[in-house]
Amino acid sequence: MIYQRPLVFLFVILLSFQSNSQTDEKVLREIYTQSLTNGKSYDWLNHLSNQIGGRLSGSLNAEKAVAYTKEELEKIGLDKVWLQPVMVPKWVRGAKEYAYIETEPGKTTTVNICALGGSVATKALGLKANIVEVKSFDELKELGKENVEGKIVFYNRPMQPDLISTFEAYGGCVNQRYSGAVEATKYGAVGVIVRSMNLRLDDLPHTGSMTYDNIPVEKRIPSAAISTNDAELLSTMLELDKSIKFYFKQSCKQFKDVLSYNVIGEITGSEFPNEYMIVGGHLDSWDLGDGSHDDGAGVVQSMDVLRLLKASGIKPKRSIRAVLFMNEENGLRGGNKYAEIAKKKNENHVFALESDAGGFTPRGFSFDCSDANFNQVLNWKPLFKPYLIHYFEKGYGGADIGPLKTDAVVLAGLRPDSQRYFDHHHASNDTFEHVNKRELELGAATMTALVYLFDKYGVNPIPNQKAIKN
Template sequence: MKKLLVTFWILPILCFSQMTDEEQLEQIYKTALTESKAYEWLDHLSNQIGGRLSGSLNAERAVAYTKAEMEKLALDRVYLQPVMVPKWTRGIAEYAFIESEPGLTTPVNICALGGSVATPAGGLKTELIEVQGLDELAALGKEKIEGRIVFYNRPMQADVINTFEAYGGCVDQRYSGAAEAAKYGAVGVIVRSMNLRIDDLPHTGSMSYGELPINKRIPAAAISTKHADILSTMLELNPKIKFHFRQTCKVYPDVLSYNVIGEIKGSEFPNEIITIGGHLDSWDLGDGSHDDGAGCVQSMEVLHLLKKTGYTPKRTIRVVMFMNEENGLRGGNKYAEVAKAKGENHVFALESDSGGFTPRGFSFDCSDENFEKITAWKPLFEPYLIHYFKKGGSGADIGPLKGDGIVLAGLRPDSQRYFDHHHAANDTFEHVNKRELELGAATMTALVYLIDKYGTILPKKIKG
């Protein structure tokens, strides 16, 4: 009887060890679609906690929740990594209108940009100057800008298929627009929301004053795409119209927060580290479901799926919930700083920060040799309609890890709907599809499995 029991105990291990890569991926996807915890975790993050702006009470609650949930997975280690983060609050709801003539006004939807200063207590009202970007601002000069509100109205380019490229083509006016406008004497900035859809929702996001002294900083807000078009049309008809806006945001001293980290120790190469992550913080207008609650729960799900499918990693698999990607990247920088100080050997890092939509594949920041090795696995993913394997780009939080030999990767879901929700009030749980979220987690797990099993190609050292 004892021999029989031992046989039954060993049989699953023997069966697993004989699994082909095709069979292992099939098991990963099947388990993700039937036994995943990702959607349940996201439900709690979104609906029980909500928006998780760095330095906020909700961010603290998210740290405690994700740490507790990873502890339930019976990992080898779960811990918090301290990091100081900025604290900015929005204050009471922003208010704005267009004044065609005294007493005749049109209300419009705006939101303060993250990090902006407040307007005067009674608000700010003056004429505007519309520009399409920073270059046009410089061409106009101080004479036409001083004392006015600068209205940046360059839209995302609609004919660019990769919407992240379209976003990159105009986000400089949001990030640097206030600092540049202030140099020419502007008193405020209104920026067209980074959104391909025409709707009523303003989209916030980070902005920077650079080295501008505090007393020279001017308030900056985003306006919805629909109202940006209305404002532009009204300016064309009457360049003398005025714009009024009021916001009460405030910047506080930095506060203590944490990266949340959980790991499974490698059975053969424990000093070779594979890192997977998303950022736990989010903007405050919505609940941060796509940006980046989805990436966080998908990363946690990688460890859950590896354990559920019985896979024992050769290398250490570490999940990191990074804090403060949205307005400072403090968590990513701190993680890389500590890793370097400890002399840790990171061989691969994967980030999910493009929403919980249908996965299409990955982008890679790596050597040609590693890219060739990884693309050889592409046929394994094609039954799951994962076809996109491209060099270039990974993720903001894992970027500071970049160095000789490490392979950096980013999950690339379908991007067409992402900027409908990005940094806006409709980045909420009901806009995440459970099946799409789970497929993304499975796709990440499949790549991590292959990287762990076969390793990466290390750079050749030059003798001498």
């Protein structure tokens, strides 16, 4: 008899756990059913991509996207929808770029390039010079000024193909795109050509952001990306003849900053309205394609999270916001502004989820959080197993939600299958036709499911922090 009370207590706990688990299974089933049979994400993406198009920060299309998404969020019947002002850079590509390899006067081979975002233009007649190939900044340093001055630097370090994580492969070579001009300028280079960040061999150049740091405007050198096929060609031709020349012309221009907006919609919490959970993606995109994967997919999935919560009859305890950030691609102004305003208002953010890895089949999430919160997430894995969601790892949350990071906030990133992502990333084939409706809707449902669970069970407090009531 002395063990009767502990056994009864344990039995009650087990029954309660089983009951919660069964309830959560039913709720997740309803969320996925709603998304797959009555989802709005694909229709919203269709409009963003095909009726508006590429949404470069500071552009007319970016303005149109702000107005459209605000209007669609208002149609959902949220408690609040508003625009958050943010100043953003305005860079314009100008006329289509042109380039060729010259083996001797009058004998040329045309190649595919595009200006890197933020680059200066060439002179009106273009730039022609000898070219040197390197695969790292260390190789550039070894060449020294005597071998680089007056020449174009060709960075040709490919993404590492044997890495299963394509984002890891991207991270292993993107510094040559972002900082290549800064490093080349140190040795007197007159221009930069960078191998596109793409695992596939094709003819599409991939743009992306670059920096000049504190280099004076008059000393900045033009920078462009070259397609992977043409990078291979250029490298082979340089092996045969180091004296060949490279010509390129681009007419891009940087203007003064302009006013834009983050778009925010909110369902106010029923019990803890001053605890905020956000889902988001970035509304801006590069201009070569229509930005369907990067990041139209994340935008419409985040919008649909709020709609799916309402359609599934879920009344969140905490305030849930969809934040459509402006200017992730070339400045992160929207993410920084949102965090700045949240800090000024002393808003208590407890959770943030970002979708910025394409609209492919969801595989799971990466989490930037405490061990206690990560262990709670691992307990939810069986709920996601029926949907083949199995990837739950510690890692990176996302660029736009990064400024919200504190020890008390859980940051999460949706992780879709990434094997095809860099075929489209920042290129002209990042278009609506390459997004699968069902995969996009599975991602929206998966995000909604995680938001539901964190809202229901709360975030584990950091040590010495007052526990959150549930």
